[in-house]
Amino acid sequence: GENVEQHPSTLSVQEGDSAVIKCTYSDSASNYFPWYKQELGKRPQLIIDIRSNVGEKKDQRIAVTLNKTAKHFSLHITETQPEDSAVYFCAATISADGLTFGKGTHLIIQP
Amino acid sequence: DGGITQSPKYLFRKEGQNVTLSCEQNLNHDAMYWYRQDPGQGLRLIYYSQIVNDFQKGDIAEGYSVSREKKESFPLTVTSAQKNPTAFYLCASSTWTGDTDTQYFGPGTRLTVL
Numbered sequence: 646g647e648n649v650e651q652h653p654s655t656l657s658v659q660e661g662d663s664a665v666i667k668c669t670y671s672d673s674a675s676n677y678f679p680w681y682k683q684e685l686g687k688r689p690q691l692i693i694d695i696r697s698n699v700g701e702k703k704d705q706r707i708a709v710t711l712n713k714t715a716k717h718f719s720l721h722i723t724e725t726q727p728e729d730s731a732v733y734f735c736a737a738t739i740s741a742d743g744l745t746f747g748k749g750t751h752l753i754i755q756p
Numbered sequence: 757d758g759g760i761t762q763s764p765k766y767l768f769r770k771e772g773q774n775v776t777l778s779c780e781q782n783l784n785h786d787a788m789y790w791y792r793q794d795p796g797q798g799l800r801l802i803y804y805s806q807i808v809n810d811f812q813k814g815d816i817a818e819g820y821s822v823s824r825e826k827k828e829s830f831p832l833t834v835t836s837a838q839k840n841p842t843a844f845y846l847c848a849s850s851t852w853t854g855d856t857d858t859q860y861f862g863p864g865t866r867l868t869v870l
Contacts, residue, residue, distance in 0.1 A: 646815065651798075677857045688846060688861040689799070734798055741787045741850060741857055743801035743814050 647672040651747025666750045668735035669717040675737040730754045759783040760862035777832045779847030788830035789848040
C-alpha cells in the first residue's frame, strides 16, 4: 500500500518568514495530494490540493509543488502569520480511495 | 464541512463493550470514510465506502465494522476485539467526481475506554 513520509515534524519560523513542509510518497499510481491544517481538538481543514497532472498550484500565500518523478510534494507558506500556527498534514490517494496521511508537522510562528 | 455530523462528541466505554459511532452527511456525497487519530499522530484509514451497500477495509480495520445502508449514513462499530480503541475518530465524505476528490471531515468523536 501507499506510504507517506512527512518532514519536519516540528517547524518554528519567525512571523513574516516562509515555511516549507515536504512529503514523499511510495505508490506511483497516487494521483491526488491534499494538504490539511488541524488546530488543537478540531477537525482537519483542507487548505490546498493538487492532482498528478499539475506541477504547481497557488492560492494567495499558500502553494503546493509536485514532482511525480521523484514522488515528492511540498507545501509553501509565505509571509507567515500567527494564525498559521497549527499541525499540517499531507496525504496521498488514488481517486476515491481512502487517504494515506503523513504524521504531521507542527508549525510554530514566533512573534 | 457543516454538512457532515458526528455523534456523540465524547463517548466513554467500558472494556468488553461494543459501541457505535454515528456519521451523517447531507452533501449528497457518494463516498464516505472513517479515520482514527491517536495523539500526536496522523490519521489512519479504518474503512471506506464508495457506494451504498459496499465498503472496503482500510489499513487498520481489525476490531471495527461498518455498514452503508443509506447514502447519507456510515456508522462505525468499535467492537470488543479492538485492543486499544481510545482515540479521536473522524468521518469524512467526498463527491468522487474524478475532477475533485476533496474529502470533508466531520467534527469527530473522542472515544475513551475506561
